Amino acid sequence: MKIGIVANILQDKPLAEAIEYFHKMGIQTIELGCGGYAGKAHVDPDKLLADQKLLSSFKETVDSSGLVISALSCHGNPIHPDRELATQFHADMLNAVKLASELNIDTITCFSGCAGDSPDARFPNWVTCSWPDDYLKVLDYQWNDVLIPYWTDFASTARSHGVNKIALELHPGFMVYNSETLKRLRDAVGPEIGVNFDPSHLVWQGMEPIAVLRELRDSIYHVHAKDVKIDKYNAAVNGILDTKHYSDEINRSWIFRTIGYGNEAAYWKAIFSTLRLIGYDGAVSIEHEDSLINRFEGLQKAVKIMKECMLIEEKSDMWWA
Amino acid sequence: MKIGIVANILQDKPLAEAIEYFHKMGIQTIELGCGGYAGKAHVDPDKLLADQKLLSSFKETVDSSGLVISALSCHGNPIHPDRELATQFHADMLNAVKLASELNIDTITCFSGCAGDSPDARFPNWVTCSWPDDYLKVLDYQWNDVLIPYWTDFASTARSHGVNKIALELHPGFMVYNSETLKRLRDAVGPEIGVNFDPSHLVWQGMEPIAVLRELRDSIYHVHAKDVKIDKYNAAVNGILDTKHYSDEINRSWIFRTIGYGNEAAYWKAIFSTLRLIGYDGAVSIEHEDSLINRFEGLQKAVKIMKECMLIEEKSDMWWA
Amino acid sequence: MKIGIVANILQDKPLAEAIEYFHKMGIQTIELGCGGYAGKAHVDPDKLLADQKLLSSFKETVDSSGLVISALSCHGNPIHPDRELATQFHADMLNAVKLASELNIDTITCFSGCAGDSPDARFPNWVTCSWPDDYLKVLDYQWNDVLIPYWTDFASTARSHGVNKIALELHPGFMVYNSETLKRLRDAVGPEIGVNFDPSHLVWQGMEPIAVLRELRDSIYHVHAKDVKIDKYNAAVNGILDTKHYSDEINRSWIFRTIGYGNEAAYWKAIFSTLRLIGYDGAVSIEHEDSLINRFEGLQKAVKIMKECMLIEEKSDMWWA
Amino acid sequence: MKIGIVANILQDKPLAEAIEYFHKMGIQTIELGCGGYAGKAHVDPDKLLADQKLLSSFKETVDSSGLVISALSCHGNPIHPDRELATQFHADMLNAVKLASELNIDTITCFSGCAGDSPDARFPNWVTCSWPDDYLKVLDYQWNDVLIPYWTDFASTARSHGVNKIALELHPGFMVYNSETLKRLRDAVGPEIGVNFDPSHLVWQGMEPIAVLRELRDSIYHVHAKDVKIDKYNAAVNGILDTKHYSDEINRSWIFRTIGYGNEAAYWKAIFSTLRLIGYDGAVSIEHEDSLINRFEGLQKAVKIMKECMLIEEKSDMWWA
């Protein structure tokens, strides 16, 4: 396994400077944002695809650093009921695939997206309950009329560009958010659909990351290292379905944290050990979204705990049994 | 406290027969459905309000049994984006209030309802996450343009009919589903807005029923006794946001159960003791929605555990301290 | 084992009436108060010892009921720094011993008492910490100058009257309150000093009743069935050292409860099973001190759970191993 | 589901008397011992198979009681390395099959047995660890040379007599003791090999009964209701691999208990609910092996908790969803 980073923690720095900083910390891979919600501060596929010189220079910047790009990321909602937004997100994703192709990268990380309740909807409708039966009707429309058709088409395009790992982050607010929704889409679309495993979205929903890894095994295509902390005092009163802004930390039932601040070293060791058990040996990108801690301090702490917990080298033979 | 029943467990029996059955089991109060999702099998306000003889006969049936009506229930979605549906649900609720007035009952039990994403929506959109900010926009519309205006108006009408306890069930799929949504609506509308406390919807969301009771104290207007069982094997893999139909029991992450089958006697004793601590001394209606157990067997078991766990008589003096 | 009762739950009824009530409920033994804090409503040794006819009548009342007296109880503080109080408590205890002798009862239940900080103190000083060393000095005085001398003398007197089981309740506010204080006094005084095992005082202190039974084995002379409920919300903020009056239930960190309301059937089954393992086969007195529940309702619930959990009959042979 | 009983709890009574006692308690089915370790006190197949009149009388005794035989049981070790013992156990099992055939019973309950370390062994060798590799060699011999051949042959015989449910109790000391050993034998032999599910052997090994039921689903052929209590104080020091005689209760790390004394009602409700989920609707035999409690008292308590926890009637329709 390799220690990676979601590069937009330093989106206010030029890419070369960011890469140098990461490299000094012992980070081995980077995941670069190419559009969607997180923007294109470091990598703008439109420009790179249009300008071979710029592309070469970009490649040179990365290659010379010794870092490797683990995936291009493009987290949007390409099935947003607002047609204009959807079109823009889709265009970003298409460009990410094209750029990946140019860079010989076979993996993109993204969201499944979330549709509205009908073709006339204005906003996504993330269904999380099964009654009254309104919700089952919405799901029927969303899956059969929107989600599966979209991804069948997109996976085909991606495959044709050599991108055969579409790593969907199981994420609240989007239609693929747990093991069964991932498997349903993968079964309907094909093996291009896999997972960008980020346990910070699973724990507060009551999933056990280890159980999810054992369930999804071969479909794990990429991994994020982000932590989540459930606040038991707030959850006791309000439950874990929290719609307050992420900045209202003291009142929320859960918040994102730097790894090690939501769950302990033991939790991360178990995740990394299970990744080894199921044969995953790729990148694990640190994603900093901890509003309580300084980003540089947070990154240093995250790298430290990654080095403590990850299994970086190849296994040795068993001489004792 | 009194042992009550949600009467629709015997909706296929005439009311008199149902009441007699309940009475024999030691049940003291009934909660009668007057419309909404659960229908009007036992009580149709339209007819009763239109026919004084029918109404007298109805009163006589109830009074002669020794049972007391704890509340009229009318669980619908009066703010459904489908205008026709909303109108029908609202009409049912209005009739429930009028009938309550005729019967000198001050409490109705119902749902807050759930609006769509905008005036043009077709289905309710139950928001359970705060990002992307689509969801905060939906909430802003739903609360300010729909929910608060509707209930401000309805509470005023109810009050004018002597119904000053609108006991909303904190229920998934509807906008008031936890402590803070209840408090927000109560603060906006007034003390008519309270709670029909049913812990079966709280536990799988991660709330602690005791903590919720301590938080909401005086706004507890009615209580349901229904249990919920989280399936730890399914939840480990899929989390607790389950959109599969209630009948797919073996695969769901949680299902409703007869009391005592989701949580033990200790849990129910703690709930009843806390109700006493906060001064609640009304009805606790058994609601049978357990698809694994025969309804008569389930009801017998429920009554038995209620008698074991509830605090029925008045407190004695402390002679020992 | 036998189902017993601390009779003062019906101290406002004549003894005969109380006994009849107990008998109808299936209670087998009674523990009768003869002074101390709980008073002498049912049994006044002064009078009985002075009047053989009265004594005969008393014996007749008990014997004819089929109930057996498990112990005479006299819970006071005979080493109170207020000399007058101490004298009165001591006199009560002495009378209890004399009456026990008359009735051929070998067991009394009581407290160890608690001394003051010095001969000039006005109130007891219950030491629960070891620093600053003031507290160790107080303990040194209390044990060596007061507690051990008092009980050495009292045990000798009791023994001479055939009362060789002085069952001290391990109780907060008194000097013998846990296993090591009991063992220290027993080692210093002799085997007359044993335990009236009441787990309601042990649990909130962090003791495990089963561990205490295993530790004290042969010194268990009598048993009380009273429950305690820790309030985790209050304890989280204030800890379990609670000096608020027992009537301030909603704010206290723990309160006494009817058995089954503090801990579940499993807990009581484990206690009764451990009593059998260590060879105890005597009375288990229900002591009602639950201010949330009606005393008659509480007693009925307590007897029901006792019958469910106790091991009443003799063991059978093992035919299967 | 039906409340059943392992009849040898009353092996010292004539069968008719035992049956009458069971019937009065509300027991619906009986499991009758026909040899093996538990003997033939109630049913001796040799005699019954040899004497049609005796057999008729036996049938009459059972039928007239209203009780139904759920299974014939014959718990021995037919692959014991002591040839003589093995032969006797095998003969008993064969007779049980023949008698079952006569009685139109399709189920027998038994053990898999345990072989020795080699053909020359004198005692069974129950392998529970994988190193040093001695143990893997023993397992290889036991499974391939003894266990699979024996059961292949026996299952064929049983099938030819209409006994197509061989319900093996997963039991320590015998080679089939957990899910994977059961599945290995079933895969090798055929669907006649199934489980007599008795959770008392699973819990102390660290299995979760619910997980085992979910794993083995269709192979559950019969169920025992017996409880086990782990002693945490002894286990902390000695672990759960306990070789002390079952009568040394105070020192053992676990002992068998009457149901409800090892695990609470909640545990049994979960087991019965899971049995319903996986479609089991047969007998659940109470097996009394609790050396701390009188057998009659134990049986009464067991029946009471079975009635409280089992799902006896058929499910009702869901009217609420």
Add this chain to the structure above:
Amino acid sequence: MKIGIVANILQDKPLAEAIEYFHKMGIQTIELGCGGYAGKAHVDPDKLLADQKLLSSFKETVDSSGLVISALSCHGNPIHPDRELATQFHADMLNAVKLASELNIDTITCFSGCAGDSPDARFPNWVTCSWPDDYLKVLDYQWNDVLIPYWTDFASTARSHGVNKIALELHPGFMVYNSETLKRLRDAVGPEIGVNFDPSHLVWQGMEPIAVLRELRDSIYHVHAKDVKIDKYNAAVNGILDTKHYSDEINRSWIFRTIGYGNEAAYWKAIFSTLRLIGYDGAVSIEHEDSLINRFEGLQKAVKIMKECMLIEEKSDMWWA
């Protein structure tokens, strides 16, 4: 937040040497003892206040090191019933305030003290139970006649010297030991009364440090980093009210430990994160009172875990939401 130290860990070294040692380890603040139980090895206010040159030299020693004084500490019992002792402790505290004034320090750390049972008492009487009512009488005297008057006066004096943060350590053996006692005194005296938050005294009492921080929020004026380890084996038998000397480690129910040896990194991260949530950004003084570990080794381990767990830098903006 800043890593601090209670300086008396090196009380046998000259102050300058101690400071140098602390500075090399990365410690940023010091808390200096000025009397009370811990003595005046490093700082004797009497001498410093009397000699401007000495004071200047002292200031110079501290300032030149780069360390900052977070508070002056003076932990005594100024309401000890022994008048002489009380006077001495009070004098120390007064001097600490005066010296703080000279040094422009606004915070002192101390104890509330504990009174006796009456004016004639010889030793403090720390009340931890509410019955028999002796204890309520003692509390009434202690709070109304001693504690509140003393601190009303002292707070006034402190304020007049610019010391407006009197950080009381919630400590066993003294009258302010949990949230409600702190709030009671603060309500009676004024906002000068706050907390020196040391979780090592809270955990064994059953408090949750996070709950206490959320309860006391703005009154947290200073923080100690000391850990406590509950011994579950001893506590099971004797409870957590332990009066054995701190040196009897193997038999005590709890002992003080170096941070990380009583509770894990996760616990400390949660404390530091909650301090940030409630807005505390001051010093956190490591206090070494671990008798199992060498003081230098203990200090190194403590500093290491502080650096791992504390949030030292300012928060960054949220760019991701």
Add this chain to the structure above:
Amino acid sequence: MKIGIVANILQDKPLAEAIEYFHKMGIQTIELGCGGYAGKAHVDPDKLLADQKLLSSFKETVDSSGLVISALSCHGNPIHPDRELATQFHADMLNAVKLASELNIDTITCFSGCAGDSPDARFPNWVTCSWPDDYLKVLDYQWNDVLIPYWTDFASTARSHGVNKIALELHPGFMVYNSETLKRLRDAVGPEIGVNFDPSHLVWQGMEPIAVLRELRDSIYHVHAKDVKIDKYNAAVNGILDTKHYSDEINRSWIFRTIGYGNEAAYWKAIFSTLRLIGYDGAVSIEHEDSLINRFEGLQKAVKIMKECMLIEEKSDMWWA
């Protein structure tokens, strides 16, 4: 305490090279294999005892490194029913004792061994259950005819060579595997029989390492630092009696791990603290048997966590109490 190593992690390197590697990592003691299952790669007593020059050179290699030999290890099965094997293992053990004598080492580490079921057995029979009584017969033979005689003799020999600490590893597959088997052998043989405490074998059996240390106190002669991870998903279905090869990691119910990967720092700190409490101040040998992690990476992680958790220096005086 000292950080030690079981040297065979580098058995493919010459001893001098291995020692140098260990020394650089901060390791202080080595435990050298002299035969048995682990072989003699580094130390062959036959050769060393036969050749004084070789022995001197060996001593020189060790001494010059600054490392100290904590024990010679020889882990075999000297009571194996295969006479030839037993003889060889015994010979290795005897040589280990002789070499220890030459090196002035008083401790050897080994296994108790496991006998067969009778003199004619071919393989060891590790008894882990008490019924059917076959198993008690096997135990009777094994203990009285084999185990106790063997060790009585061996201990006498060892003592005569100055080796008075025979540290048996409580290990599955061998007759001494928990506290009571160790105490039984020690009671029968003498104080030479003690423990090489390796918690990795205790935890999956349900023992608590701290409880075992408190139970065995003075008989702890050596310590291994190896971790074990229970897989709760596999254990739920198959229990912890796992006979699958150690290399089938994903399916096993438990596997050995590098310290910190089975249990957290808190667990190891508690073990080291308890070792200090019971007066152990010797070596703690890291034993690497983690098949998921590279051996060098594993060793680095193990040393790091040892340094974090062990108590290396002498205790300081308590100045604070």
